[in-house]
Amino acid sequence: MSESMLRIKNLNVSYGAIHAVRDVSMEINRGEIVTLIGANGAGKSSVIRAIMGLVKAHADEMIFTSPRDNKEVSLLGKPAEAHVKLGISLSPEGRRILPQLTVEENLALGAYIRDDAKGIAEDIEYVYSLFPRLKERHRQKGSTLSGGEQQMLAVARALMSRPDLLMLDEPSLGLAPILVDEVFEIIRTINSQGKTILLVEQNAFAALKAAHRAYVLEVGSVGLSGTGSELLNNPKVRAAYLGG
């Protein structure tokens, strides 16, 4: 039995009268890539935003166990900035690069909670080794980057807080197919270097191939769950998300 990093029981998110997430339960274990797939509007982003503390969530429990000290902490009611300090970070949907800040400043912002200048410098070199394109453009403003470069920067920025749990919301959205493969390759690399990853994706095929386990969201609730390869071969999943 592997160690749990995030355990969610009966998560609910509502926006006014709209009940976007209904009783979602899921678990992420240390070292895994877990993916949350589902159609547009199924509530994937709401789940990830609820975990990050960006939307009001109700749940029986939402427990994060930090590998740093093995302490169980409830994430419910905590603001987003507290999550970063616990070791959770998010590369948000739509990249959300700060357009007027340079690549370097965006990365520095990702490391905002840290004070170890030396460690930060090392990590900047580390993310540049993952994404050499960012190094070439380190003095350019975020707004001048291409979509793919912005996506790389969003992932790199999320790594700068040295998170234990890295959450990626739609990292392949809007990217050219060749870049999609590259992004998933890098996600696997980051995972193999020890980061636990929660991946929210519309590109179910690529996500399932990369993930250890997966949950399928259907209009707000978990319809199916299993290992990545199980779901890849599941006829229902194939019909609904993988084009038959």
Place this chain on the structure above:
Amino acid sequence: MNLNIFIQHFINALSLGSLYGLVAVGYTMVYGILRLINFAHGDIFMLGAYFVYFATIVYKLPWAVGVIIAIILTTICGLLVDRIAYKPLREAPRISALISAIGVSFFIENFAVVVFTGMPRPVVQPKILMEPIIINGDIRLIPLGILVPVVAFILVAGLLWLLYCTKPGLAMRAISFDIETTRMMGVSVNKIIALAFGLGSALAAVAGIMWALRYPRVEPFMGMTPGIKAFIAAVFGGIGSVPGAMIGGLILGFVEIMSVAFFPTLSGYKDAFAFMLLIMILLFKPTGLLGERLEDKI
């Protein structure tokens, strides 16, 4: 007009313009972050001047001590305004915060009338700042006229250093583009917003104090006109841009002083020039001189 008189007007314009600039910086910082026009900013300026009056004339403290106390108290007032009137409305539609700002402005002005009375009060003018220096035969300069722009430039340079070379500055710039993303980077947004209010209020206090020294008096509505003009300066320079606010303030100061210097018959229209400037910039370059197109926040 001979050169000597021109130089005198020039220093005068520089001095007035940098006061507008200092106040404008406060508007621009808060607007950049919250998209809120802090109508109470001119009244914060007034409070700064009053605190100096109380410290030096009523409590007879040494002038320098009085100034420091006044800056601190004004900063606290600025923080309180944010805490009481704006923070509870962060998630509310922006118009609510704007209405709240107008309310706070009226409240402070009328509170001042009740507590301080509407009677103008004198201000201690330290001799060292007021003894005219005669240069080149007939240029009469008072040291205050030179001190004002020097202080203003040092403060704005310090602010730019903070914005571009420190972590809180980075967070402040980031918040002005995207509050939510900045939060998910671990920034305590409310602390940074408070920092912006605190800095803006401290600068307004300095401006209010120097303003009171120039005209030597304080009264409860003294913040209204400079406040509106500084706001115009911030819009002119490009609201959201700190260097823009300073440049806008200087331009406004020069337009005001020079128009009267060259066309003395128009002196009655002095204030109208500021609004003309506002209308022109809104017609021809709505983003202001250094402004970037700001998208509405969702």
